[in-house]
Amino acid sequence: MAVSTVYTVQSLNSTCSISTPTKTNLGIQQRQVLFFNAGKKTTRGRVRGGVIRCAGGTIVIGLAADSGCGKSTFMRRLTSVFGGAAEPPKGGNPDSNTLISDTTTVICLDDYHSLDRTGRKVEGVTALDPRANNFDLMYEQVKALKDGIAVEKPIYNHVSGLLDPPELIKPPKILVIEGLHPMYDQRVRDLLDFSIYLDISNDVKFAWKIQRDMAERGHSLESIKASIEARKPDFDAYIGKHYDLKLLIMLSMFLTPVNIALNPQKQYADAVIEVLPTQLIPDDNEGKVLRVKLIMKEGVKYFSPVYLFDEGSTISWIPCGRKLTCSYPGIKFAYGPDSYYDHEVSVLEMDGQFDRLDELIYVESHLSNISTKFYGEITQQMLKHADFPGSNNGTGLFQTIVGLKIRDLFEQITASKASAPLEATKA
Numbered sequence: 001m002a003v004s005t006v007y008t009v010q011s012l013n014s015t016c017s018i019s020t021p022t023k024t025n026l027g028i029q030q031r032q033v034l035f036f037n038a039g040k041k042t043t044r045g046r047v048r049g050g051v052i053r054c055a056g057g058t059i060v061i062g063l064a065a066d067s068g069c070g071k072s073t074f075m076r077r078l079t080s081v082f083g084g085a086a087e088p089p090k091g092g093n094p095d096s097n098t099l100i101s102d103t104t105t106v107i108c109l110d111d112y113h114s115l116d117r118t119g120r121k122v123e124g125v126t127a128l129d130p131r132a133n134n135f136d137l138m139y140e141q142v143k144a145l146k147d148g149i150a151v152e153k154p155i156y157n158h159v160s161g162l163l164d165p166p167e168l169i170k171p172p173k174i175l176v177i178e179g180l181h182p183m184y185d186q187r188v189r190d191l192l193d194f195s196i197y198l199d200i201s202n203d204v205k206f207a208w209k210i211q212r213d214m215a216e217r218g219h220s221l222e223s224i225k226a227s228i229e230a231r232k233p234d235f236d237a238y239i240g241k242h243y244d245l246k247l248l249i250m251l252s253m254f255l256t257p258v259n260i261a262l263n264p265q266k267q268y269a270d271a272v273i274e275v276l277p278t279q280l281i282p283d284d285n286e287g288k289v290l291r292v293k294l295i296m297k298e299g300v301k302y303f304s305p306v307y308l309f310d311e312g313s314t315i316s317w318i319p320c321g322r323k324l325t326c327s328y329p330g331i332k333f334a335y336g337p338d339s340y341y342d343h344e345v346s347v348l349e350m351d352g353q354f355d356r357l358d359e360l361i362y363v364e365s366h367l368s369n370i371s372t373k374f375y376g377e378i379t380q381q382m383l384k385h386a387d388f389p390g391s392n393n394g395t396g397l398f399q400t401i402v403g404l405k406i407r408d409l410f411e412q413i414t415a416s417k418a419s420a421p422l423e424a425t426k427a
């Protein structure tokens, strides 16, 4: 008898979710199921609506930030926590934006631009505008990867400004989608196992842009200012700024038509790294010393926020003294509960910078829930990448901590999937 019903394996993050209709010689309702592991077909099995066990799977992490806000640096720290270096796909397009390591594949969401550089110019839209991006394809491909299916992903070429022929992306253990819009589309957002937003204040963003684009790319101060200003309205509308719904409704009574954008992404992030000018130097405008906050949402599955000294208390700590060398303006930590866009959060804050990275172990030993595998792992990671931007301040420290938390999350999800029986049901 020919069996036409397609069955799927009901499971979040499953990599063995492909089933095909088949004929059975006994005439009973059996289904042939192909098991996939890291995109490779591994075994076949037969199901009668029974129980299937699958292990492994792709977990998906979203990293949102504006251009030039430290995403690449963060990715390098993250892949290092997993013990490997990330490289562009071997033998592929030299302008590919993808980075692959043993465990992680980082894809850049710029690859889902639906309009190339000329197209955006003609239409009068920026790359931050959702109309310049293909969210349907983004959703379909991230979902396929999460389900263990390889995809042919487009490439946006930042050198030519054109859309290049696609590249093959196989499902990794950890898929990181980084860029402007990982949390913009609800369908994509719902696929994320964990999400991070790098929130760089305008003053600091400006200082970093100047440092990179003037020193390394030969841009003028005026052109950097102009590019930041030109991006600002769309950045506020679609990426970072939070709009007060009540205020917008009130305003819309008086102003018509209003371009109301209600999808700023940072409210959805499980962790936010907020980078602000220091408060240790009055009226500082150099942007070299930074105050960095790690805002961690409470109640996120497989994620327990880091704390300083005593969980849930409000702490202010100046660690400078016998065990930590500090020069002017010193270092100040703070920790405590707070709320962020109506969510309960824990916030760890560091203002200032380290003189001696090896002494970071003193700070590390006072932090808990850091998901390290051995004493001093944070300090070791920071020392290993002392040359990365932000290694002497809270940006590097908190990026490293988030990397460790992601490793922990991955291990917990993998363990829970390995032990959970999966039901095969009608699609």
Ligand SMILES: Nc1ncnc2c1ncn2[C@@H]1O[C@H](COP(=O)(O)OP(=O)(O)OP(=O)(O)O)[C@@H](O)[C@H]1O
Residues within 6 Å of the ligand: 065, 066, 067, 068, 069, 070, 071, 072, 073, 074, 208, 209, 211, 212, 389, 390, 391, 395, 396
């Ligand atoms: N934590 C930091 N402290 C100081 N400067 C930083 C930090 N992170 C990034 N920068 C500066 O910003 C520049 C951009 O960093 P990075 O390449 O990691 O950002 P990006 O978001 O990946 O950028 P893009 O999207 O443009 O490729 C760096 O060259 C450096 O000058």
Ligand SMILES: O=C(CO)[C@H](O)[C@H](O)COP(=O)(O)O
Residues within 6 Å of the ligand: 067, 110, 117, 127, 128, 157, 158, 159, 161, 180
């Ligand atoms: O905001 C950006 C994300 O990185 C870029 O500006 C966008 O991808 C367009 O790229 P390009 O300026 O190279 O045409």
